[in-house]
Amino acid sequence: MAAVQSKIQRLWDRIAVALVLALLVIMMIPLYWIGSTAFKPRADATTVPPTVFFKPEITAFIKLFTARVERRGAPNKEDYAKAPWWEKLVMDGGERFIRDDKGNIVSSGYVGRFTNSLIIAVTSTFLAVAMGTVTAYGFSRFKMPGESDWLFFILSTRMLPPVVVAIPMYLMYRTVALVDTHIGLIILYTAFNLSFSVWVMKGFIDEIPKEYEEAALVDGYTRMEAFLKIVLPQAATGIAATAVFCFITAWNEYAFALIMTLRKAQTAPPYIPSQLGSGLTDWTTIAAGAVLFLLPVMIFTFLLRNHLLRGVTFGAVRK
């Protein structure tokens, strides 16, 4: 009897594995499509029917970083012979680089947007995690009147719809000239991530036994020293996981960036879609930009894999 049961069980398991694999393939098609489009020759990106097999090339990535214009007529033979291989790729596509007065190639809008994303995400993550960690320690170790109400208040700020907050913030930023500045977005993202960071860090710090600090206090450490030398090292993993989550949120944010920035401090999420519809849309270059933009998030997701559950539930569910 038991043998029959386990046979059926094994059959079910096989069917389930097959279904999982099928599902995985379906779920991965959009990702494959983004990735493959970035390496397609431009002519293969929008064919009917869609091209699945093609000779990969990296022209799109060269175009991504450089400003180009369409060239009239055939390229100058001499120039073409002198040009490095990557410039030839662009010339073959019927375009030429835009150069400044000194003959240097002008970089595209993407480079600046990517740098802005990096500056804003890193700075706001650092601030949110630093403030969040100390606040979480305060809530975890000391009694505070109305503690759960304050924690509730902190979490509720995270739930505000971005557009609702953006309307008054835009008016306020306009009066203090913070529209389209890095600081403006850094403040918004810090505020947005701070509540998350407090909640998740509180979960991590609650797990560190109080006895360690108490032993240190007996040994003559001050409370501050105990926090810095005992608690912080113990919480290192938690801090890293929280930081990665905050970074991803700030990196991906769209609504605030769309409303608060125009050019100077614009980040990549509003910029990448705005390339669409500018003349003949070059999907390969857009895809190359998207791939580079998604890459850090993918790497971080793998690093975070054991903390994902905690992160998406604000530290409420642990495993």
Place this chain on the structure above:
Amino acid sequence: MSDLAIRNWFIIPTIVFLIVFNIFPLLYSLGFSFTDYRAASNKPANFIGLQNYQELLTDDGIWNNFTITAKYVIISVAGQVVVGFGMALLLNRPIPGKGLLTTVLMLPMMMSAAVVGLFWELLYNPSWGIVNYLLGLEGMEWLSNPDVALYAIAITDIWMWSPFVMLLCLAGLSAIPSSLYEAAAIDRASGWFVFRRITLPLVAPLLLIAIIFRTMEAFKTFDIAFIMASLEETELVSIRLYKSAFQEWQTGRSCALAYIVLLAVLAITTIYIKYLNRLKER
């Protein structure tokens, strides 16, 4: 420093920061919601009382935006629960490389909604999109067809967020002691009975968290729908709010609309946080 001083230095700056950058702006916009202020003009704001609220609540267009949003929330959350829970049931067994598999499945929800939306536009393209190609449909319009555009956006959202539901359900499923299933097997309980009486009740708390959280997020959806389509039939409340505030510059009126949205979100949030707290105490 005394413990008390440390506590205050650790906690108060954060609270002040959040009040200054979240609560103060809301009070500021509450003030504007009673005026006819337009940020694009130089005219000062005139106090008009509750007129904005009155107009909004009797405006069929706004009710339509709320109806569209409700429809979107129901389709996308229901889809995520079915797909996510289904995936969790399938994955809840020993599978070689399960850890890696789960992580790969998590990728969509970690990505930027703006970029995801942009790419689904390419996938949905009527002539060269891969969706039509794989489904064998020729020239089917998705994002410019008023009848299906909202569903198309919801499908993208389901693709992105089903893994979230899966992650929570998987945590619930793996916590069910196998002795319960063994006991059910001895009693020769049917598969359906086991599912209804053991699996579902024990996963329910985490599934409910996933549902409330996704409902809240779907209600606030802006980026993905804003990027993918610009039809009247896909104008969610957040998009309406964005347009009236930053394209039509009806600042006073949009502040009032923002408050109506805010009350709705606060109601869902309160349920969510109460529930999270209860789960935490167990």
